[in-house]
Amino acid sequence: MPIQVLMPALSPTMTEGKLAKWLKSEGDKVSSGDAIAEIETDKATMEMEAAEDGLLGRILVPAGAENIAVNTPIALLLGEGEASTALDGAMEGHIPSTAPVRAEAPTSLMPAPKAAPTAPEEREHAGATRRMTVREALRDAMAEEMRRDPAVFLMGEEVGQYQGAYKVSQGLLDEFGPERIIDTPITESGFAGLGVGASFAGLKPIVEFMTFNFSMQAIDHVINSAAKTLYMGGGQLGSPIVFRGPNGAAARVGAQHSQCFASWYAHVPGLKVVAPYSGADAKGLLKAAIRDPNPVVFLEHELLYGQSFDVPEDPEWVVPLGKAKIERAGRDVTICAFSRMVHVALEAAESLAREGIEAEVINLRTIRPLDVETLVASVKRTNRVVTVEEGWPVAGIGSEIAALMMEHAFDWLDAPVGRVAGADVPMPYAANLERLALPQPDTVVAACKAVCYRK
Amino acid sequence: MAIRPRRAKVDVASPSASPEALLGHYRDMLLIRRFEEKAGQLYGMGLIAGFCHLYIGQEAVVVGMQAAIGGGDSVITSYRDHGHMLACGMDPKGVMAELTGRAGGYSKGKGGSMHMFSREKNFYGGHGIVGAQVPLGTGLAFAHKYRKDGGVCLAYLGDGAVNQGQVYESFNMAALWKLPLIVIVENNKYGMGTSVERASASTELYRRGEAYGIPGRPVDGMDVLAVKAAGDEAVAHARSGKGPFVLEMKTYRYRGHSMSDPAKYRSKEEVSRMRSEHDPIDQLRRKLETEGIADEARFKDIDREVKAIVTEAAEFAQTSPEPDPAELWTDILLPA
Ligand SMILES: Cc1ncc(C[n+]2csc(CCOP(=O)(O)OP(=O)(O)O)c2C)c(N)n1
Ligand SMILES: [Mg+2]
Secondary structure, X not given: OOEEEEOOOOOOOOOEEEEEEEXXXXXXXXXXXXXXXXXXXOOOEEEEEOOOOEEEEEEOOOOOOOOEEOOOEEEXXXXXXXXXXXXXXXXXXXXXXXXXXXXXXXXXXXXXXXXOOOOOOOOOOOOOEEEEEHHHHHHHHHHHHHHHOOOEEEEEOOOOOOOOOOOOOOOXXXXXXXXXXXXXOOOHHHHHHHHHHHHHOOOEEEEEOOOHHHHHHHHHHHHHHHHOHHHHOOOOOOOOOEEEEEOEOOOOOOHHHOEOOHHHHHOOOOOEEEOOOOHHHHHHHHHHHHHOOOOEEEEEOHHHOOOEEEEEOOOOOOOOOOXXXXXXXXXXXXXXXXXXXXHHHHHHHHHHHHOXXXXXXXXXXXXXXXXHHHHHHHHHHHOOEEEEOOOOOOOOHHHHHHHHHHHHHHHHOOOOOEEEOOOOOOOOOOHHHHHHHOOOHHHHHHHHHHHOOOO | OOOOOOEOOOOOOOOOOOHHHHHHHHHXXXXXXXXXXXXXXXXXXXXXXXXXXXXXXXXXXXXXXXXXXXXXXXEEEOOOOHHHHHHOOOOHHHHHHHHOOOOOOOOOXXXXXXXXXXXXXXXXXXXXXXXXXXXXXXXXXXXXXXXXXXXXXXXXXXXXXXHOHHHHHHHHHHHHOOOOEEEEEEEOOEEOOEEHXXXXXXXXXXXXXXXXXXXXXXXXXXXXXXXXXHHHHHHHHHHOOOOOEEEEEEOOOOOOOOOXXXXXXXXXXXXXXXXXXXXXXXXXXXXXXHOOOOOHHHHHHHHHHHHHHHHHHHHHHHHOOOOOHHHHHOOOOOOO
């Protein structure tokens, strides 16, 4: 049976083309790989190569013919020892099938499965606690997890001998040695990529960014290498890694060193994004992040490192990712915030209380996946929401929450969702301008009064 | 004071491969060649889409390097990865079915030509961002060292990728920590349409590790035995704890950069000269003939065997169903 030579698709977008020129004539011998014709596509003129050995038996589409659809037979090739009489009738039937076996696929966007927007269970902690700073809580989380699992290691700039640029890894080098507490050169893209590669091999790296501002050097590895590989590999290979470090507004360091990345990373499927507020959050969530088999972006806050809280001592105690916490109950308005803004929200709630408005303050703790269940339940009680974040307003976490409230709690809202965000400007240096650029308790109070229609 | 190039000592003890090993190399290279030709054909039929970077012409590099490593070693490369996967022993059916985007593909049809992985064969992809596989590979080497498992990592990159900054971040860390990393620069003379001369201030790419004290060496990447010999030396170096090694494979891709490349940046004569004078498969075939290791009938047998494997792969790739729509939502996160 002669082989049909088909009009090839020579670019990702080509559906038809012009047969510009035959480079072989009927009767010529061709070997696989020989250029046999020139085809003009929508983009360029390209040579078409023979895929099989044989004799060019018959040309079916003459040179110069235009608009030849991809997969139209353009010539017949005779196999070794095949007589030319076989050419007649070669075109009957026997068009190679190219239509793929279609799975029952809807052609439009397929909605996400409805299952489980419910938040995970959280165990109430009843055991002993100890007063410590957020800085110490983070260090203890890492130390406990490193004792528990030899695959866990910490790497980053100044994490070892210097004891951490912000002293978060204090004492770890002494306990675990330089093989597991690794001082890196200043090479974010390199060590983030190295960490992801090590996680592919089953290690559990904690990669510290001195601050998240510098994670932009490495964002390609966070997103393209860590977040997407599980999906791209059909589940073959995951990346159990934690990227952590201080995020958000620091004090008086100017625009390049003072910025919130929550919304950037929260955009990415395949990542989890966590932003603790208290010492207990910091310890319990970091332990959960290290144990999690997925890449976790763990956003700390420099201005919280020195704050003290009561922190559970039990090394098996963790805070599940994806679970928000009601920090203060109230019936009049829900304020949701994360990281240091929880503190601002709590201060605002105190002054609102003095004016007879009882605010419920929700500490989101995990930004992705968001605990929609807790948010919606709260809004069903208060009927009003204000979001607070340090980041910019455009496509921010507040925008996402506003959309979610519309989708899940529209009928319970008595006012449009209020958003408080960082000013839509690069962070200024001057003390007065910096203060104006960041949400303050009084801005939150004003936003809450607005959604309560109170003066 | 002039900088003296730190060239690794070249150990030219003539490589004494057994006839079986030579025939194995021949078969493996031919399998890649025929597989890629078939992929090109399926692309022409519209069964494969998007970016599809063929490896035709460069077969000796992966086949020679693979012969230099063992089962516990890891491999990582760029998007021009079909040859690497076949050399690692991955199933041609699963690779071809991934190219056609079917459920039977290595990534269930969700990765495509540039993104396949095999934990079983220690193949870690398949990466589409030029240069990104180098720090990732450095991480695999780091894991070998961390676990003290004696393994090495082969990280392949192109002559274009060698100008990415993260490559040098990796060189520095790999040398600093003496990681068992072998960096294989597949210099096929072009990064897309840009020749090495137009992209690289220094075109001796094997010397790119010098600033970090990493030994390097140029290799005739069209000669599978030269590749194997260089690979043996580099692997021995890395495995013995001396740190990374750079191999620059002088090679050539016959086809365009990807399927839609009209290849205007080089002459037809250049391509046909490489094909007729340096083809890695023809060269080995001549050696096998002159040394009386294989005759016409033996080559025919190998041809038939390879063709059958490729035909079976192509059939599987066309009959395997498209992924179930529900797969859209799987493999995003692992259960915690
Ligand atoms: C970071 C990045 N920049 C650009 C591209 C687009 N691109 C894909 S392949 C390629 C050329 C790479 O050439 P080389 O490293 O020599 O590898 P070869 O294709 O020759 O194997 C370019 C520019 C990319 N994928 N990633
Ligand atoms: Mg190249």
